[in-house]
Amino acid sequence: MSARDAVFGEPGKIALLLGNEAIARGALESGIGVATAYPGTPSSEVADTLSYASRHMKLYMEYSTNEKVALEVAMSASLSGIRSICSMKHVGLNVASDSFFSLAYVGTKAGIVVMVADDPNCYSSQNEQDSRIYALHAGVPCLEPSDPQEAKDMTIEAFQISEKLEIPVMLRTTTRVSHVRGNVLLGEIIEREPIGSFEKNPELVLVPANARKWHKVLLEKIEEAKKFSDRTKLNRIEGNGGEIGIISSGSAYNYAREACEIAGVEADFLKLGFTHPVPQRKIKDFLKDHEKVLVVEEVDPYLERATKEIAHSFGVETEINGKNLLPSYGELSVDLVVRGIKEMTGKGSDYILLVEDRDRRLESHSDKLVSRPPTLCPGCAHRAMYVALKEVLGDSAIYSGDIGCYTLGYLPPLRGMDTCFDMGASIGFASGLSKFVETPVVAVIGDSTFFHAGLPALVNLGYNKSKVIVVVMDNSITAMTGHQPDPLTGLTGKGEEVEPIDPEKVAKACGIEFVRVVDPYDLESTKRVLEEALEHNGPSVIIAKRPCALLESRRREKVEKYRVLEDKCRACRVCVIKLGCPAITFKEKAKIVEDLCTGCGVCEQICPFNAIVRWKENEEGD
Amino acid sequence: MKKVTNVLISGVGGQGVLLSSRVIGISAIKSGLEVKISEIHGLAQRGGSVDSHVRFGKGVHSGIIPKCKADYLLAFEPVEGLRRANYLSTDGIAIVNEEPVHPVSVSLGSESYPEIDEVLSSIREFCSKLVSLNATSKCRELAEKYSSGIIPVNTYLLGVLASQNFPIEERVIRETISEIIPEKAVKMNLEAFDLGVKDGKSFSDF
Numbered sequence: 094m095s096a097r098d099a100v101f102g103e104p105g106k107i108a109l110l111l112g113n114e115a116i117a118r119g120a121l122e123s124g125i126g127v128a129t130a131y132p133g134t135p136s137s138e139v140a141d142t143l144s145y146a147s148r149h150m151k152l153y154m155e156y157s158t159n160e161k162v163a164l165e166v167a168m169s170a171s172l173s174g175i176r177s178i179c180s181m182k183h184v185g186l187n188v189a190s191d192s193f194f195s196l197a198y199v200g201t202k203a204g205i206v207v208m209v210a211d212d213p214n215c216y217s218s219q220n221e222q223d224s225r226i227y228a229l230h231a232g233v234p235c236l237e238p239s240d241p242q243e244a245k246d247m248t249i250e251a252f253q254i255s256e257k258l259e260i261p262v263m264l265r266t267t268t269r270v271s272h273v274r275g276n277v278l279l280g281e282i283i284e285r286e287p288i289g290s291f292e293k294n295p296e297l298v299l300v301p302a303n304a305r306k307w308h309k310v311l312l313e314k315i316e317e318a319k320k321f322s323d324r325t326k327l328n329r330i331e332g333n334g335g336e337i338g339i340i341s342s343g344s345a346y347n348y349a350r351e352a353c354e355i356a357g358v359e360a361d362f363l364k365l366g367f368t369h370p371v372p373q374r375k376i377k378d379f380l381k382d383h384e385k386v387l388v389v390e391e392v393d394p395y396l397e398r399a400t401k402e403i404a405h406s407f408g409v410e411t412e413i414n415g416k417n418l419l420p421s422y423g424e425l426s427v428d429l430v431v432r433g434i435k436e437m438t439g440k441g442s443d444y445i446l447l448v449e450d451r452d453r454r455l456e457s458h459s460d461k462l463v464s465r466p467p468t469l470c471p472g473c474a475h476r477a478m479y480v481a482l483k484e485v486l487g488d489s490a491i492y493s494g495d496i497g498c499y500t501l502g503y504l505p506p507l508r509g510m511d512t513c514f515d516m517g518a519s520i521g522f523a524s525g526l527s528k529f530v531e532t533p534v535v536a537v538i539g540d541s542t543f544f545h546a547g548l549p550a551l552v553n554l555g556y557n558k559s560k561v562i563v564v565v566m567d568n569s570i571t572a573m574t575g576h577q578p579d580p581l582t583g584l585t586g587k588g589e590e591v592e593p594i595d596p597e598k599v600a601k602a603c604g605i606e607f608v609r610v611v612d613p614y615d616l617e618s619t620k621r622v623l624e625e626a627l628e629h630n631g632p633s634v635i636i637a638k639r640p641c642a643l644l645e646s647r648r649r650e651k652v653e654k655y656r657v658l659e660d661k662c663r664a665c666r667v668c669v670i671k672l673g674c675p676a677i678t679f680k681e682k683a684k685i686v687e688d689l690c691t692g693c694g695v696c697e698q699i700c701p702f703n704a705i706v707r708w709k710e711n712e713e714g715d
Numbered sequence: 716m717k718k719v720t721n722v723l724i725s726g727v728g729g730q731g732v733l734l735s736s737r738v739i740g741i742s743a744i745k746s747g748l749e750v751k752i753s754e755i756h757g758l759a760q761r762g763g764s765v766d767s768h769v770r771f772g773k774g775v776h777s778g779i780i781p782k783c784k785a786d787y788l789l790a791f792e793p794v795e796g797l798r799r800a801n802y803l804s805t806d807g808i809a810i811v812n813e814e815p816v817h818p819v820s821v822s823l824g825s826e827s828y829p830e831i832d833e834v835l836s837s838i839r840e841f842c843s844k845l846v847s848l849n850a851t852s853k854c855r856e857l858a859e860k861y862s863s864g865i866i867p868v869n870t871y872l873l874g875v876l877a878s879q880n881f882p883i884e885e886r887v888i889r890e891t892i893s894e895i896i897p898e899k900a901v902k903m904n905l906e907a908f909d910l911g912v913k914d915g916k917s918f919s920d921f
């Protein structure tokens with residue numbers, strides 16, 4: 094709904110946009126012709142908004158197989174003179190890093206923005222890595238907005254910088270920029286046909302002789318970028334004569350501003366929006382003007398290191414604080430910054446005392462705070478597949494897992510996952526492990542992840558004949574990140590229908606002889622196939638096919654639900670203990686919550702006393 | 716009017732927390748104010764605890780409400796209200812839906828859900844006023860009347876919020892609801908909102 098505001102909102106109007114939607118709008122106002130992405134929280138809405146836009150305008154948009162491919166597609170557009178944006182989450186840049194470094198060398202013709210969203214506190218990720226280090230590493234300029242309006246404005250500026258310096262530009266956000274909604278003043282959208290021309294240039298072949306030349310070119314571009322960093326208003330000083338100086342960027346800047354207000358501290362700010370390369374002169378001057386400086390940033394001490402390096406090389410003696418007073422992990426917050434400021438100025442203790450009192454008081458009620466971790470949805474076919482796996486292979490098998498909704502199957506009562514490292518690792522890890530241990534090894538992977546990074550591992554497994562049961566949890570969509578299409582969906586990013594890629598054929602082509610498709614809702618047949626796979630002397634692939642229950646429940650008008658026959662229920666709790674379905678509650682007897690039941694019928698198959706039955710049309714109500 | 720008003724909305728994934736925060740946000744923009752809303756997406760949304768920080772006024776910096784600074788806590792579920800009670804300002808108002816949603820751990824028997832009265836009295840320690848009602852049961856009647864599969868708890872609670880000296884006019888919130896909610900559900904949601912306002916106004920803490 095708000096994607097529509099971001100795409101169709103009239104110029105001159107103020108809309109309430111998510112940071113990610115504002116970035117998409119900024120890209121549209123910059124006249125992009127191409128947008129690519131692999132979805133990942135907290136970056137997904139950039140791509141989703143542009144996918145929505147591409148259904149109504151000439152823009153070419155694709156959800157690529159993975160971030161590396163996405164970047165290569167965007168790069169091809171840019172080198173053909175078409176502005177492009179490629180969005181991904183921080184760990185996606187690990188996958189795309191090979192292309193990212195080459196792109197930094199060869200540069201661009203039309204502007205290219207690589208939007209990367211970091212996830213401090215790991216709300217939806219396996220680590221907290223700081224993408225600014227990648228900008229430094231690859232030699233790519235980096236912009237960091239603090240709120241939705243800046244996110245839109247900086248996207249537009251990023252395209253200009255990219256073209257001026259003929260280099261890709263990284264637009265780095267964090268969860269609290271990407272997923273903060275705020276006022277955004279809309280500008281004019283420029284529609285661009287995605288047709289360009291590619292000029293041949295032998296130097297685009299990165300053989301050593303060419304690569305050496307490009308490295309020098311890149312260093313020259315970084316020198317230019319340094320001058321720009323000192324010149325641009327993206328890096329600005331706010332206030333003067335304050336008792337301390339604060340250097341900050343991104344959402345951390347907002348916390349620092351508010352922390353000073355709460356603590357009653359008059360501080361001057363060096364607000365950095367262009368953080369690679371850092372503005373050397375501005376930082377030097379700011380240090381000289383202050384006796385004490387606090388660098389406020391989330392996760393890594395990236396700006397702090399740069400600031401200390403500048404202080405050292407110019408012989409400035411200012412006291413520089415940063416990670417000595419603020420944590421290097423998790424998200425920052427206003428009260429954490431107040432604590433840091435209090436250490437430097439002695440001010441803000443009233444507020445800290447109040448916060449500590451309230452936290453302690455809440456702690457005293459912790460017995461009432463029942464935990465509520467995320468769970469698989471009612472009717473989710475992943476749950477049924479885990480039940481079948483556990484019934485056939487038990488707890489002694491090793492379940493090598495992967496990233497997606499099905500990762501939630503690691504939680505009790507299913508406990509269907511023993512490892513989960515990174516995209517595609519389920520198959521790669523299992524392919525090795527099965528050679529070195531004697532227990533059965535299972536790899537569990539979703540369909541989007543299977544194509545993203547599972548394929549090379551599957552080739553490895555098939556070729557080296559690792560005895561692994563690979564289970565592809567096929568719901569034919571990238572569900573966790575908001576239902577983006579993948580190669581099994583049969584839809585492109587522009588919403589055009591295409592032939593899905595058949596995972597059965599793919600598995601066979603990878604040298605797997607035992608390939609079966611099962612319906613996980615049918616527990617008996619699924620278990621039989623698993624038993625056969627266990628007997629089979631070699632690798633096997635089982636495709637557990639069922640659409641996402643969440644999507645289905647939105648699509649279907651009427652569902653045939655299930656209920657518990659109270660007189661037949663013997664209170665054995667098997668349904669609860671085996672499934673952990675949110676639609677089944679237990680109080681003396683099992684009960685099915687009608688609002689939540691999707692009618693999958695798996696509980697009916699689990700109940701040892703046939704106490705769970707389908708509602709009949711003529712038996713309305715209890 | 717205060718410089719910045721802070722509303723923390725907490726609940727369970729799927730209860731409509733995000734939609735409610737958007738209604739307040741758009742209403743604030745219509746009232747000529749600056750807005751920032753922090754949301755949680757992705758993994759955490761699947762049936763887990765969800766919260767949304769809504770801030771509006773002049774000079775809103777942080778997207779997250781600083782601890783002890785929330786003027787209003789709008790809890791869609793009692794335990795989820797208590798979980799965020801340390802964000803309430805000492806003169807803040809807590810509005811709590813009394814209908815519990817049991818997490819899977821409770822059905823499994825590994826944890827037990829506390830008594831609602833105990834949860835409410837714990838929340839009371841953090842605020843100057845507690846408005847607690849069973850929004851779900853009131854709205855279930857409405858849903859039946861309109862034969863809707865969706866129970867309009869979120870718009871009802873927005874009505875209760877609007878009745879508590881809220882700095883945005885009821886009229887503006889009503890208008891926003893009718894604009895952003897799918898057309899076929901507008902009538903039911905407006906009725907839920909009006910009922911919330913009425914119940915909120917006549918609510919007595921004693």
